[in-house]
Amino acid sequence: MQINRRSFLMGSAGVATGLALGAGVPAFAADTQLRAMWWGSNDRAKRTLDVARLYQGKTPDVSIIGESLSGDGYWTKLATQMAGRSIADVFQLEPGTISDYSKRGACLPLDEFVPSTLKVDAFGKDMLKLTTVDEKLYGVGLGLNSFALFFDQTAFETAGIPLPTPDLTWDEYAKLAVELTKAVGKTNYAGGPYGARYTYVFDAWLRQRGKSLYKDAALGFDVEDAKEWYSFWEDLRKKGGTVAADVQTLDQNTIDTNCLALGKSAMGMAYSNQLVGYQLLSKNKLAITMLPREKKGGSSGHYYRPALIWSVGATTKNGEAAAQFISFFVNDPEAGKILGVERGVPLSPAVREAILPNLNPTEQDTVKYVNLLKDQVGDYPAPAPLGSTEFDQRVLRPIADELAFERTTPAEAAARLVEEGKATIRS
Known part of the structure; x- marks a missing residue:
């Protein structure tokens, strides 16, 4: 040229x-x-x-x-x-x-x-x-997007397991993840990610319970909230529903390092606009729905975001x-x-x-998903406080990784998350 x-x-x-x-x-x-x-x-x-x-x-x-x-x-x-x-x-x-x-x-x-x-x-x-x-x-x-659950539709259909629906609860998600791991039966393959290290998923989890990741330029959750969060993922990991720690720690919050994109899991958690990039890396048909929620009919924890x-x-x-x-x-x-x-x-x-x-069909699916959320989204949160990037990269993710490698316990991890988070977040 x-x-x-x-x-x-x-x-x-x-x-x-x-x-x-x-x-x-x-x-x-x-x-x-x-x-x-x-x-x-x-x-x-x-x-x-x-x-x-x-x-x-x-x-x-x-x-x-x-x-x-x-x-x-x-x-x-x-x-x-x-x-x-x-x-x-x-x-x-x-x-x-x-x-x-x-x-x-x-x-x-x-x-x-x-x-x-x-x-x-x-x-x-x-x-x-x-x-x-x-x-x-x-x-x-x-562009507009929101959090989302991506899943390998081909893997679900081959295993004969019903596809995830928008009203899926976290308990139902956990059962699906374990079933997928067993049904697919591949080495180094699991139903879903070890999601404890995803800040945005934790935020949705908290919003479903009337709290949030941040509030008034400080942490919006306490040790008990963090302990419940960590316990969920540890219990699911031990049942075989998540990828192994060495697979999850590869994830740098980019498409090509996510366990679903790597072909290591049947489900993944990401942002809705990323479905286009995920599908380019997958030979199987991928689909999109909402993140699991605490209970049927309860708050989704979702909000529209740029x-x-x-x-x-x-x-x-x-x-x-x-x-x-x-x-x-x-x-x-x-x-x-x-x-x-x-x-x-x-x-x-x-x-x-x-x-x-x-x-194309994948792009149309992302538009349909944003439209699906129309009556499910809550208010957009206040801007994240100073130190939020450091909290994500240097506090929440490393602690979740230590937990996945069994170097700490949910209770210890929760206490550290709050203590180190308070030292990191500033107004």
Whole structure:
């Protein structure tokens, strides 16, 4: 491909294999150069690249250097950029991290660009609240999603076990998981994940019980809540309903490290927009439904959330250009057709209408799922407090891993979770 000022340039670190354009060939300088950084699968990287190409075709005075990373490498890279005051012009966050990183000074407030440059009026005021922290807009949602239970429909049907339904309880889920493990009968294969290390699932579990992960910039649960949570997963692990600890600890909250995507389990817990990426990795038919709930007819614990978020780096010298690119990303119908619902169901009604005829069955399933939740979702929680990212990565996950390896007990793990959580979370 000929390199010119409209070409999409790729950064050198963490680039998805095979997606760099014009490798080794210098590009001509453009009037404005933006750096964009995100994490995710090769499929996400390809879609993002294609939208960037489309944008540059319409905005030839802008060039974009894109960098796609996966796993914890993204957060390490972002921390390095923050320390060096060289944050990417456009970078990806999600609901659990936007409050944390905006309060740490990583994000540029976008209010000055609305609505002149950043066209978000059609989203509705409530949608902007999802990315507003301390009354300032620090990002733009790229789509709606919620938590979800994914399952291998082929495995269920082959085993002759009824498929999970939206009103599934946690007790019923546990029985299904054990049955699947026995019915499939494969080595290193289980009915589901060891979900004790999933912060977002724990949050739904708590909301079903009238509590929450965070409340008033502090933990919203106590030791007894955590003990019940850990005991559920330990009991299920011992009955054979979860993958082994060495499999679960591979999970870096990315699609390609999840036990379902790895073919190690029949069920997985993730975000609804990720079904597209999971299906690309699975030869079997995958399906989606709601997370289990405490009791029939009880609260689901679900809420709508921005699947992912584009924020603008606080150190950028091209804030308006970055905002203009984000506006194109979320509003242009052609861009919407490229992106589909991989980053969530579009917030723009016009884009949703434009993409519907072109969605494949898996993408249609994610839209149907978001619609299914319409009468089941609760209020969107307050922004996560400062330290929430550290709590997830350095407290909750490691303690759950120690429990899965039988290096601690549910009671000890619960006490540590609250003690270390209180030391980590700050207002």
